Amino acid sequence: MTTIPSLVDVAWLAEHLHDPNILVVDTRWYLLNPPQGATEYAESHIAGAIHLSIDSDLSAPPFDGPGRHPLPRPEQVIRTFSAAGIDATVHVVVYDSAGGSIATRLWWMLRYYGHTGVSILDGGWQAWQAAAGATSNGIERRAPRTFVGSPDTSHVVDADTVDSVKSEADVALIDARASERYTGEVEPFGPRAGHIPGAISLPFAGNLTPAGTFKSPAELRERYVAAGIPAANHIICYCGSGVTATHDIFALHLIGRHARLYEGSWSDWASTQHRPIQTGDQP
Numbered sequence: 001m002t003t004i005p006s007l008v009d010v011a012w013l014a015e016h017l018h019d020p021n022i023l024v025v026d027t028r029w030y031l032l033n034p035p036q037g038a039t040e041y042a043e044s045h046i047a048g049a050i051h052l053s054i055d056s057d058l059s060a061p062p063f064d065g066p067g068r069h070p071l072p073r074p075e076q077v078i079r080t081f082s083a084a085g086i087d088a089t090v091h092v093v094v095y096d097s098a099g100g101s102i103a104t105r106l107w108w109m110l111r112y113y114g115h116t117g118v119s120i121l122d123g124g125w126q127a128w129q130a131a132a133g134a135t136s137n138g139i140e141r142r143a144p145r146t147f148v149g150s151p152d153t154s155h156v157v158d159a160d161t162v163d164s165v166k167s168e169a170d171v172a173l174i175d176a177r178a179s180e181r182y183t184g185e186v187e188p189f190g191p192r193a194g195h196i197p198g199a200i201s202l203p204f205a206g207n208l209t210p211a212g213t214f215k216s217p218a219e220l221r222e223r224y225v226a227a228g229i230p231a232a233n234h235i236i237c238y239c240g241s242g243v244t245a246t247h248d249i250f251a252l253h254l255i256g257r258h259a260r261l262y263e264g265s266w267s268d269w270a271s272t273q274h275r276p277i278q279t280g281d282q283p
Contacts, residue, residue, distance in 0.1 A: 008121060023086060026049045030098075037102075050085070085142030
């Protein structure tokens with residue numbers, strides 16, 4: 001298979017939809033109503049797509065590890081990806097209905113396990129509907145394949161690492177949450193409000209155009225340059241629980257920058273009382 005870009009559009013997917021080595025995965029999920037994503041999938045989804053859930057497939061139970069969406073144990077990941085029909089010959093295309101902010105969790109996890117054959121569908125479900133792409137309903141499954149991979153732990157950091165490097169000049173700590181959560185004006189989920197001292201606020205939504213597609217590489221580069229990110233040799237991203245932070249990681253990937261994920265993110269940091277927090281709009 002020829003090299004496929006990390007971001008594909010609906011025209012590309014429509015052309016390749018019936019390729020047996022292309023697997024489309026629907027990751028629709030809603031923080032305030034988690035079952036809604038699976039319900040919407042069953043009602044209508046991209047033809048041939050399977051569904052993987054953030055809660056049951058792409059995370060361990062809350063706080064069975066750091067934070068509300070800790071990474072599953074390797075044996076669970078291997079089972080999930082094998083049952084989904086993923087092996088080394090399969091290229092995965094992931095979509096959601098939230099500008100890619102959920103889909104990028106699967107993109108990141110596959111790469112974390114060494115599977116680089118994965119792309120995000122630009123514009124997601126809304127773009128596919130707007131283009132009148134082929135849809136199906138019900139629950140679809142692919143024949144199982146054998147997924148082979150192991151986690152590259154250099155892609156993640158824990159709270160102790162964040163605490164020890166957050167003030168270093170060559171480290172950029174990015175907070176992908178909405179700005180009002182960064183400032184501490186609201187905190188609907190964590191026990192404390194605010195942000196990790198030294199973190200820069202770069203909400204993931206800023207990576208998107210008004211149409212819900214990713215900004216061009218030039219625009220993304222300008223965004224991160226303006227935030228001072230290119231001066232950093234080491235980039236760490238976090239969010240509420242380690243899901244939407246992968247959107248910033250993906251955007252940085254599109255401009256050739258590598259970032260690591262703070263797995264537990266704010267749900268981990270804020271639950272430990274001795275960890276310092278800061279409020280307001282300054283790092």
